[in-house]
Amino acid sequence: MTVPRGLLDGPIYLDYNATTPIDPAVTESMLPYLTAEFGNPSSTHHYGRESRIALDHARDQVAALLGTSAERIVFTGSGSEADNLAIRGTVLASGVGRPHVITQPTEHPAVLQACEALRRWHNAEVTFLPVDSDGLVDPADLAAAITPHTVLASVMAANNETGALQPIDELARVSREYGVVFHTDAAQAIGKIPFDATELDLVTVVGHKIYAPKGIGALCIWPGVPLEPLVYGGGQEHGLRAGTENVALAAALGAAAELAATDLATGGHDRIRALRDRLHHLLATALPGRVHLNGPETARLPNTLNISIDGVAGHELLAATPQIAASTGSACHSGHHQPSPVLTAMGMDAGRGLGALRLSLGRWTTTEDVDLAAHHIVAATI
Template sequence: MVFHTDAAQAIGKIPFGAAELDLVTVAGHKMYAPKGIGALCVRPGVPLEPLVYGGGQEHGLRAGTENVALAVALGTAAALAAEELASGGHERLRALRDHLHHRLATALPGRVHLNGPETARLPNTLNVSIDGIAGHELLGATSAIAASTGSACHSGHHQPSPVLTAMGLPACRGLGALRLSLGRWTTTEQIHQAAHHIISAAS
């Protein structure tokens, strides 16, 4: 049996080793490479069946020619992400994320609920539901922050996240979900500003 791991959200965010995994998908834009480039890491010996048969320059796995510029950009982004991880950048993001969560929970006592586990999660994202207001309503009440109520592929639909629903959360909690993402250059001041605008919109 061959096992595929979609590591698009993890690569560049947390230490990750793919040596013992069969197939690992990497999405470039998730670690600051241009959109339109990705990679599939294949463990030696794992057979692949091409979707589109191609020439020998692609080892028979695909047709056409690779976009060299985007491939170089992906490699550069991966190297920079590795340097950031080595310097503890993910720990800095985790501290900022937890600080944002604390600010929201303190200002809105009893209303802020973490969607997901306390510890086993990515350091750069905070998914919370705030009682009394739907996620899209909160974002509509302020234009000062850029956030989402779910994944980009489901944008525009005001329905509970299927992931949160599968986790057993009620519809009201799913509709109230707000996903806040931090980036490599996020500052403490920006965390304070985001907390202020979210609290004001939810009050």
């Protein structure tokens, strides 16, 4: 497995939840459509046909990863765009005078801001379901929140900070029982765990979370779910996303999806889980009683370790360990650090929230990386 050039000489990369390096095989898949195969996929001549074939193949590859059919896949320019198409598109197509949307507070800002815009500009009512100390939504709370005006529920599949896995199948079942469209932002889940979109109404896919470039995503749409487009024009992408398709990026997403399917089938996620647990064990053993896991112990992504270490703030720890590229969930405003809204919603006190450190592993993480990272973190905290 070829290591991307960017990882060869830099710090140990443990920020795969923020973005993934482009897999060299994915880069290779793009090249023909940046050079010789430049045609517009809507053109009927030779050049257009070759681009159309590539676009259709990419759609097949993404659909296969999701366990669904290609006609459900609409390519977008990002995960944020896919979220907005799902949320705004559903609400505006509903025709309800004062539509009601349900979500929860640990969502990605693309979801939260889309809901806020609907409240501000379209008189929508927005309900935020509570989460427990692990950051999980109770399906019973969703059922209780649904009203005759509810048109959409949106709950992410996996949290980007803690890796918490929401009970998506149960939430979708509740929504279906009440005739409510269900959307899940699955940016962090797809490619990291087996994921089946067969019974889901709307699913957001993000390229740069699965080793494809930034600037490409997709929305998987259940047939018959009415959506108002964000971009009007020539009718591309089933009339839901106008603009000449970026064939090179679509091909990259397709190739990345196929690689992810192979990786899952051969147990790649189990390898990463073992490395994640090794890292946790090394830190907990070297710093007894000081390391606290944030989020569920088991119901989380296999690559994600979010911890707080007593006596040190996450941003200070990262500043003291330049040998590691990782992240915190805290926000810095004018030099003043604030705890992550995700951890705050989980009921975590400010001290532990400010201490949070997210270590997310990926395709090229090795045992040596984990051991060295643990060494540097321990050295900076004692």
